[in-house]
Every structure is written in C-alpha cells, then in structure tokens.
Amino acid sequence: MPFIDLQSNLASSSFSEDFLKRFCCITAAALRKPEDRMNVVVHPGLPMLIGGSCSPCVVVSVSAVSVTDTAEKNKDHSAKIFSFLTQELGLTEDRIVIQFHELQPHQVGKKGTVMTFL
Numbered sequence: 001m002p003f004i005d006l007q008s009n010l011a012s013s014s015f016s017e018d019f020l021k022r023f024c025c026i027t028a029a030a031l032r033k034p035e036d037r038m039n040v041v042v043h044p045g046l047p048m049l050i051g052g053s054c055s056p057c058v059v060v061s062v063s064a065v066s067v068t069d070t071a072e073k074n075k076d077h078s079a080k081i082f083s084f085l086t087q088e089l090g091l092t093e094d095r096i097v098i099q100f101h102e103l104q105p106h107q108v109g110k111k112g113t114v115m116t117f118l
Contacts, residue, residue, distance in 0.1 A: 001108055001115065002031050002064035004040045009048040010056050014089060023084065030080035031067045050097060058085055063101040065108060065115060074100045 004027050008014070020040055028035040050057040060081060068074055078098055085096050105115035 001037045001110065002027065002033055002039065002062065002067070003103075004038065005043070005061040005063075006041070006058060007043045007046055007048065007060075008056075008058045008089075009046055009054065010044055010058070010089065012044040015042045015044050019088060022088070026080060026084045027062070030077045031062070031064055033064070033067065050095060055095060056089075056091060057095040058089065058091060058097075060085075060096070060098045061101065062098060063103050065103045065105055068100040069102045 004023070006015075006023070020042065023042075024035055024038045024040045027040070028038050048054065048057055048059070050059070062068060062077065062081075068077070077100070081098055082093055082096060085091060086093060108115045110118060
C-alpha cells in the first residue's frame with residue numbers, strides 16, 4: 001500500500017487526471033505493487049526552492065512497506081520515477097528530488113486495523 005506524495009511549484013494544469021493515472025501506473029510498476037493499492041497525492045502551485053532556485057521543480061515522497069528498504073531497490077525505483085517525471089513535466093534531473101521512506105506494517109492503518117493484521 002504505497003503512498004506517493006508529489007509536491008511542485010508547477011501549476012495544477014500540469015497535473016491532469018491522465019497524468020495522475022500514468023504516474024500511478026509507473027510508480028506501481030517501479031515498486032512492483034498493484035495499481036489498486038497505490039495512493040497518489042499531488043500538491044501543485046506551492047512556493048518551493050531546490051538548490052537555491054525557485055525554477056520549476058518537484059519533490060516526491062515514496063512511503064511503502066518492504067519495497068523501499070535498500071539502496072539497490074531505491075536506485076531502481078528512482079531511475080524509473082525520474083525518467084517519467086523528466087519526460088512528462090519537462091524538468092531536468094536536478095529539479096527533482098525523491099525521498100524514500102520505509103514503513104512497517106503496524107504504521108499503516110486500513111479497514112479499521114493496521115496492515116500487520118490483514
């Protein structure tokens with residue numbers, strides 16, 4: 001049940017419903033999770049600065065159980081997400097930052113309980 005949170009100073013018009021669906025598909029494939037378990041949120045139009053510049057940029061937070069727990073896995077995830085975002089949003093790699101957070105099953109609530117018990 002991965003959580004993908006994208007924050008950007010790009011306008012909301014850059015993030016159509018089609019973009020969200022394709023971003024969900026790409027991140028689900030990268031993380032090897034079913035699309036119906038993905039949670040994707042986009043926060044456009046934020047005041048942001050990366051590397052001392054307010055030029056167009058994106059910060060992505062990827063939180064998941066068991067798929068963001070090693071550098072090797074995250075290197076692979078990162079390459080796929082960077083490829084999609086640079087192509088779709090016309091950003092260079094230096095204008096994108098991705099954070100990976102490993103979640104434990106007891107940290108994710110669903111169906112009135114936590115993932116540990118599902």
